[in-house]
Amino acid sequence: MTNPPGADLHWPVGCMAGIAMHEMSLCESILQVLEQQAEAQQYSKVKTVWLEIGALSNVEIDALRFSFDVVVQGSIADNAQLEIIEVPGQAWCMPCSRNVVVQQLYDLCPYCGSHQLQVNSGDQMRIKELEVE
Amino acid sequence: MCGVCGCGEGHSHSHDHDHEHTHDHDHHEHDHHHDHDALHSHATGLSPKRMVQIEQDILAKNNRYAAENRRYFSEHGMLALNLVSSPGSGKTTLLTETIARLKDDLDIAVIEGDQQTARDAERIRATGVAAVQINTGKGCHLDAHRVGHALETLQPKNHSLLFIENVGNLVCPSAFDLGEAHKVVILSVTEGEDKPIKYPDMFHAADLMILNKTDLLPHLDFDCEQCIHYAKQVNPRIKILSLSAKTGEGMDSWLRWLKAELELQRIDYA
Numbered sequence: 001m002t003n004p005p006g007a008d009l010h011w012p013v014g015c016m017a018g019i020a021m022h023e024m025s026l027c028e029s030i031l032q033v034l035e036q037q038a039e040a041q042q043y044s045k046v047k048t049v050w051l052e053i054g055a056l057s058n059v060e061i062d063a064l065r066f067s068f069d070v071v072v073q074g075s076i077a078d079n080a081q082l083e084i085i086e087v088p089g090q091a092w093c094m095p096c097s098r099n100v101v102v103q104q105l106y107d108l109c110p111y112c113g114s115h116q117l118q119v120n121s122g123d124q125m126r127i128k129e130l131e132v133e
Numbered sequence: 134m135c136g137v138c139g140c141g142e143g144h145s146h147s148h149d150h151d152h153e154h155t156h157d158h159d160h161h162e163h164d165h166h167h168d169h170d171a172l173h174s175h176a177t178g179l180s181p182k183r184m185v186q187i188e189q190d191i192l193a194k195n196n197r198y199a200a201e202n203r204r205y206f207s208e209h210g211m212l213a214l215n216l217v218s219s220p221g222s223g224k225t226t227l228l229t230e231t232i233a234r235l236k237d238d239l240d241i242a243v244i245e246g247d248q249q250t251a252r253d254a255e256r257i258r259a260t261g262v263a264a265v266q267i268n269t270g271k272g273c274h275l276d277a278h279r280v281g282h283a284l285e286t287l288q289p290k291n292h293s294l295l296f297i298e299n300v301g302n303l304v305c306p307s308a309f310d311l312g313e314a315h316k317v318v319i320l321s322v323t324e325g326e327d328k329p330i331k332y333p334d335m336f337h338a339a340d341l342m343i344l345n346k347t348d349l350l351p352h353l354d355f356d357c358e359q360c361i362h363y364a365k366q367v368n369p370r371i372k373i374l375s376l377s378a379k380t381g382e383g384m385d386s387w388l389r390w391l392k393a394e395l396e397l398q399r400i401d402y403a
Contacts, residue, residue, distance in 0.1 A: 021273040022305040029191050041185045051191070058308060058334045105333035106367045115366040119337075125191040125308075133181040 004005055024061040027071040027121065034077050034128055043132035046077040050129045054122035056089040081131075089122030161287040180253040193310055198277035202312025205284065206295070212395040215313035217335055219328075220301030222321040223345045225253050227378040228296055232260045234388055239395065240293035244283045246275040246300045253298065263287055276310055294395055305330035314341040314394065322346050322353055326360035333367045341372050343387065348377040 021122040034046050042090050053059050061084055065108075068082050089102040092110040100109050101121070190196065206213045218224050225245075232241055243264040245254040254266035265283045267275060280297060289295050297313060299306040307316075318339035320328055323346055329336040336342065342364050344357065357375065364371050373388065376383030 021271060022308075024304075025272060025276075026191055027275075029194060032194060033187065033189055033191070037185065037187060043183075043185065047182060058304065066340075105337045106330045106363070108366070116369050127187040127189050127191060129187055131182055131183045132185050133185070 005042075023060060023067040024056075024071065025068040026059065026064065030068070031071055031075055031077060032128060034130070035075070036097045038076055040118050044089065045133050046072075046080045046130055047133060048081040048083055049082045049127065050085060052085045052087055052124055052126040054087045054089065054117075054124045055103065056119055056122040057125050061086070062091060064096060064117035067115070085128065087122050087124060089119065091117035093117055151331055162256060182234060192308065192310075195277050198281055199312040200312035202277055202281050202284065204312075205218045205281075206312060206314070206398070207291070209396050210292040211313070212293075212391070212398045213297060213313045214394075215297045215299055215306070215311050215316045216319060217299045217306045217316055218319035218321075218325060219303050219338065220299060222301070222319045222324070223378055224298055224301070224319050225256055227319060227343070227345060227376075228298060229256060229260050230378045230381070230384065230389065231296075231391070232257070232262055235294070235391070236262055238259065238289040240393075242293055242295050243331060244280060244295070244297045245285065246276075246298060248272070248294050248300060253287065256399070263289075269300055273302050274309050275299050275311060276309050280311045292395070292399065303328070303335045307334040307338040314398065317341045317343060319343045320360070321356040322350055322357070326356045327363060329360065329363040329367050336341040336364050336371065339371060340369065341374065341390070344373060344375040345378060347348050347375050347382060348380045 014089070026110045030051070031048070034049070038044065038046075051064075053061065053064070064084070065082055068080075070081055072078055083084045089107075090099050091107075091109075092098070093100050093112065093114060095112050096109060099120070100111065100117070102117065103117070106115075107117070107120065109117060160168070202213070205211075216224050216228070223263035232243075234243060240280065241262045243257045243262060243267045245251075245257060245264055246269060247253055247266070248269050248271075250265040250268070254264040265287045267279050269275065269279075269282055275297065287295075297311055299311075303318075316335075318335055318341070320342060323333070323342060329342075342357040344360065350357070361373055364373060374383060374386050376387055378384065
């Protein structure tokens, strides 16, 4: 097995494959939604897909874009644009009793240093809207 | 399980689902038609292009199957646990040792997930309990749909303990709810103590962490305290048990936890 072109050297091959497969299966789920909605919403072609992806959602945006183009080939969303709205991570700090911005799940509260944080935004993976015809 | 299952996706299932195809897509009932006003400015008068609000979770379909599995577990008073870890953490050995100690007292069933081979299911069946192997092929995680079908084959007993051994992978299975009561993450001391912060999603999603292979600690530089600190940093609510499935050290607490959690499934909440 060789490294895919452009793969970062610090990503072991197995891990890289795991991440790409993860995004691939997410894209298959997206396509299923697009196909199911086509009948209800009466469209035959998807031109643009807006996704809301949280910073804490464990999704690699680059891998998602790559997988999307592959998965939608020959479907109603062939050549569709993928627009990604990135949502920052947010957590409720229990000692501070307020929301704080977090980049990672293991971040400490930037104000008090506590790890008593409950993530309440930024873990979503949602299809927001579509441009269709 | 198949109450929500269309199974029209090219999966190979041996049973017939013909009766379901008329009512399996009832999720279209969600409201998708609001607040389009701001969007109409995108459309030029003659263009057939238009905007459609979807507002749907990408994993909504998996989540529906998971909810169906959860309802099944609840109705049957079962405790379902989703065991997740990297490959080689000792999940299957932990399971066979656990089964050996509990099978005379409890009904146990196992769903095994691996990319290929039925070796793990065979190891489980050798203990005398029922096991179904799911091969995910190129997939890197179990999904709730396939678990639902495995349940049909497995037919677990009421008030039984169901272990779902996920594919060895600390990344993807964290996002896929299978309907389990708890995710249990297993970390062996032969791995780095910083695994919880390297793979935070999984440790964030788990309710219990098992630090396995503690019999090897004298030969390693593994810092248990630091590892536990990292795990709690990612997930302040996580509970942690240290044990060695091989020597049996620490197994008592794990067995007690399992029995207590199973007992909790018998409670009828209002």
